[in-house]
Structures are given as C-alpha cells and as structure tokens.
Amino acid sequence: MGESVNVQARLRAAVGAVAVIAILFQAMAVVVPEGQAVLVTRFGRPLRAATSSGLHWKLPWPIDQAVTLDMRRRIYETGHTEMLTRDKKNVIARTFVVWRIADPILFVQSLGTGSGADGKLDGLLTNAAIGTLGGHDLSALVSTNPGDLQVDQIEKELLASAQSTARQNYGVALDQVRLERIALPEENVMAVLQQMRAERRQFAAKYDAEGEREASRIRSEADLEAARIVAKGAEEEARIRGASSAQVAKIYATAHRVNPELYKFTRSLESLDRLVTSSTSLILRTDSEPFSVLQQKP
Amino acid sequence: MRRQGPPSEIRRLATPIARVVDAAWQRMHWWIALMVMLYALSGITVVRSDEIAVVQRWGRLVGATPALQEHGPGLLFAFPRPIDRVIRVQARRIAEVTITALNDQAPSQGETGYYATLDPLMQGYALTGDQNVVHTQMVARYRIRDVAEWAFYGPPSDDVVRVEVSAAMVRSLGEMGVDRVLSDGRKDLIALAARRAQAGLDAAHAGIELTSLELTRLAPPAAAAFEFEAVQSAYISADTKKKEAQAYAEMVIPQAQARANARVQAAEAETAANLAAANGDASAFAALEREYRANPAVVRERLYRDAIDRALNVAKVRWIPPPTGGRYSGLRIILSSPAAGPTRARAAEQDAEKESEEN
Helix, strand or coil, X not given: CHHHHHHXXXXXXXXXXXXXXXXXXXXXXXXXXXXXXXXXXXXXXXXXXXXXXXXXXXXXXXXXXXXEEECCCEEEECCCEEEECCCCCEEEEEEEEEEEECCHHHHHHHHCCCCHHHHHHHHHHHHHHHHHHCCCCHHHCCCCCCCCCCHHHHHHHHHHHHHHHHHHHHCEEEEEEEEEEEXXXXXXXXXXXXXXXXXXXXXXXXXXXXXHHHHHHHHHHHHHHHHHHHHHHHHHHHHHHHHHHHHHHHHHHHHHCCCHHHHHHHHHHHHHHHHCCCCCEEEEECCCCCHHHHCCCC | CCCCCCCCHHHHHHHHHHHHHHHHHHHHHHXXXXXXXXXXXXXXXXXXXXXXXEEEECCEECCCCHHHHCECCEEECCCCCXXXXXXXXXXXXXXXXXXXXXXXXXXXXXXXXXXXXXXXXCCCCEECCCCCEEEEEEEEEEEECCHHHHHHHCCCHHHHHXXXXXXXHHHHHCCCCHHHHHCCCHHHHHHHHHHHHHHHHHHCCCCEEEEEEEEEEEECCHHHHHHHHHHHHHHHHHHHHHHHHHHHHXXXXXXHHHHHHHHHHHHHHHHHHHHHHHHHHHHHHHHHHHHHHHCHHHHHHHHHHHHHHHHHXXXXXXXXXXXXXXXXXXXXXXXXXXXXXXXXXXHHHHHHHHHHHHC
8 A cells, every 4th residue: 555655656746747847848948940040039139049950948938039030041033123234225134032041130120020021132132233234234144245244243243232231231141143034125125026027037038049059059060060071071082082093093004014005906996985875876988898898709 | 753734735736636647547557658658659750762851859950961861761760759850851753843934925826926026024035145035935843952951941942943944044045146046056055054053053052953954935026936937938948959959960960970981981882893893904904915915916806896896786877888089079968866867867868879879
C-alpha cells in the first residue's frame, strides 16, 4: 500500500514538472527556422532580431512578443515606365528586383510586416531607371553592334542607384535589378512597323534581283564552259586529223618515191575515174579508139 | 512522527488534479504508454522515390553541406516535433512555366490581324537589335537543384523563372537582327537566353536548374506579316531560279563534253580508216610497181585501157563522125539539162549525120 502511494506521488510530480516545463517552453522559447527571422519586442519596442536559425529565448507574454519575418528573397516587378534616353528617344522600360530583408528592425519600423515594401521599391526603381537610362543611348539597350550594348553596365548602375537608399531607409538588400522589358511608345511603334514593311519589301526585291543575277551567272558560266569544251574538242579533232594527214602523206610518199612516173600515171587515171561520172558527157569521134577497132582489119 | 497539519492551499487546489491523474493512470496507463511511444516515433519519416528530405532541428538545418543536408528515398529517423521538422521536396519533378509577357495573341482565322500600331501595355513584344518588333512566347522547364536554397532562401520558383527568362530573352533579342532571329539564329537565341536566365537564377539564389527553354512562338507583328511572307517567297523563288540554272548547267556541260568527245572519236576513227587505206594503197602500189618494173608497156597499156573503159561505162558518150577536110563545118552539139537532154542530144546527132551525108 505504502509503495503504491510512493509511485503515485512520483507520477504526480513528473506530470507536474512536464506541464510546467511545457508551459514555460511555450512561453519563452522562440524557434527560428531557416529562411526566417524573429523580431522580439518588449512592450511593443523592438528589442532584438534573431536572424540565425535555431532556438532563442524571450520573456513570456506580455513582456516580450515575437514577430516572425520571412527572410527569403522576393521578386518585385515595377510598372511600365516611359523615359527618355540620352539620344532623346522615348522608351518604355520595366524592371524587376530580387530583394530580401537585411535589417529586420529597420524593415518593420519603416515598412511594417506587410507588403509595404512594394510601393517603396517601385518608386525607388522607377526613379533609378529614369536617371540611369537618361545617361545612355537607346543603342546601349538594343543594337546589333556588340560594342554599343551596355545592358550589364546599366543594370549595375540601377542596382547601385537603388541599393544604398533601400538598405539605409528600409532595411532591404537588393540582390539583383534587371530590365525585364524594353518597348517603344505606341506612336513610335507605328513608325517602326512602317519601316519594317518598307524594309521587307526592299529585301524581297533584293532577293528577286539576286536570284535573277545568280541564275544568269550560272547559265552564262555553263554556256562558256560548254563552248570551251566544244572548242577544246575541235582543237583535238584538228590535231588528230592533221597528224593523220601527215602520216597518210608519209605512207604515200614512201610508197610512191620508188617510182614517181608510175605514180603520176596511176594518179592521172584515178583523177579520171573521179572526174568522169554519170553526168559527164564525152564526145568522141568514131575513128578514135575503141570505136576505131571496128574499122581496122586484123 | 510527522505531524498531520491542516492541508495547504496548493495541496487543496492540486488534489482534484492529482485525483484525475491517478484515475487516468490507473485506467489508461497502457494507452498513455502507447501514446508516448507513438509520439517518440512520430519523427520517423518515409521519403518517397521522387523526393529529397531535409531536417530542421529547432529550426536550424541539420548538416553543413548539401550532401549532408539532403536525404534520399527511404526511412529517415528524426526526433518528433517540435524538436525536428522534416521537409520533403519533389526535387526530381520537372515543373513548367509558360511565359507570355512578350507575346500578343496571334490573329485568329478570318481576322486580318493588321494593327496600325501596338500598345506596349496591352500587347507584348520585344525589340530586336535592329529595332524591329517580334512577338515571342516561351515555355521554361526547371527542377530543384539545391533543396535547402530553394526551400529556405530562394524567391518563389515560378515567378523567378518567369522574370529571369523574360529578361534574358529581351536582352538576347536586343543584340540580334530580326532576320537572324527569324531564320538561322533561333537556336543561338535560345541557347543564349537559357544561359543568361540560368546565370540570373543563380544570382537570385533560386536553387533552380533550367532544364529546357522552348520558343513556342517567334513571329513578326501581324502588321508586317504579309511583307515577311513576301520576303520568304522571294527567297524561295530566288533559290528556285538558282537551282534551275544549276540544272541547266548540269545539262549543258555534259552535252558539250559529249559533242567534243564525238568529234574527237570521229577524227580518231577517220584517222584509223585513212591510215588503213593509205597502207592498203601503198601495198597495192608496191605490187603494181613490181609488175610495172617487169613489163612497163603492158602494165601501162592495161591501166590506161581499164581507165578508159571505166570512163566510157560511166559517162554519156556521143559519137561523131570524123571531120571532112580536117575541119567541121556547121557542127552543132547541144548539151542540155537531163529533162530535155535526150531529145536535144538526138537532134545534135541527127544534125551531124545530115551534115555527113551532104558532104
């Protein structure tokens, strides 16, 4: 019986201790997760910011209160803003910024815990964009000449221009400012479209002319090459015929040299064969050979 | 011996709680033990095959490096809440974002799509390096590369991918000419924009890897579409003309080669024939000469008579009587055309006969 009472007493003490510890832990412990910060206020006055993750402590309510802040990076996109470049061209730009809370106390004091940062950043970035782009030509933003482009430089200037104000006034760190869009005012786009159409028509005419020219060149070259080939063939033919004639002449000369008189005689007879054809008319006297044979006695 | 005094106020207040605890323990001690055990084991987590898990202990990430922080599929032993918190992420899943900020609705069928201008606030477009206008729509696919960075430090994934890819595309288009962009430069454009977008994501500590970037639309504005198509047609037409000319060249040159070859071959054939004939003639002449040397008069006479015979056989021969007194008087011979020939020739013969009779 006495042992049972002892167990009960120890159990009661353990349950009581656990309950007290749990209540104290709940009231005083502040768990700061990764990517978040906790701002501890004492009677409403910011006391300290717990920015490192882990277990932190505070006095129980109502003395201290913990306000959790999201320390992750966030994106803010500005509106479209029309501005003038250094070469007096109107351009519409839109930027975005990657930002995070760098000083939780200053952030809460200047902007609260809600989305008050958006409006401040919009003004800050728009102002920076107007100032920065005013110092550069339009070709620094869009150009086919790599030497003209200065987008990296412009984005660095934008970041530098807004960075210090954001940090000092709002406790906000800007990690990145980039140009999300570059456009032209509506009235300028009309001129650009007209220019594009004119340029396309010019290109079409150019392609047409180039096609004609190239086709003509190919045909002419082909004709020339063909003529050259035929001429070369004719030359070769003449050479072969010439060599052949020389060789034939040599054969005949070698043969006829043995008896030029006989050659002359046979050649005369051959000429006669060639000259006398079916259309040749010969007028002979009846007393000439071979007709005269009929009149001669044996 | 302890003196039993009156119960204190605390004891008096604690008595009902103690009774509840006692009663609960007596009736449900097994259940309570089971609940405590289940709580102790509640930190054990199953990480599925497509997941990666990280553990936060009192809010702090466990592990100094990504390799130690990230836990792959399987059982993960952790303490119960609020000590540990296990965050599971579908890190191998490919997410997709469609970026329409630089696009304008393509004209539907039946619409002319001809706008005199474009309102930059209502109609998305980008400027090329030669200050022309193009519309583009993209699809970016990404996955989580660094779970801790993505979960605890990075900006919202879809938003950061959308703005970084848009900015990268605006910049990349801004340094290329419209002709290159719309023709052979498309691949370079995508590669350049993807590289820049990834650099931006890294600078934003997004913990994201861009796996692919696709252009689902890249087109000139509707107002200039007809002219762009005309250029395309002209280009194709010019190419066709060139190909036709090349076909002509491919026909003409072999034909010329064939003609030249034919002439050369004909000359060679003729040469062979001439040489053969010359050799034959030379041999014949040599044989004749041998005979001639033995009997010159006979051979000469035979050759002469053979030639005369051949001539008389071939030609038209007109015989006339020998002249009287050494000369012809009034002899008239008419050699006419083949049509009238025989008649007139006969007339000539008759004239000659008549004259002979008179004489």
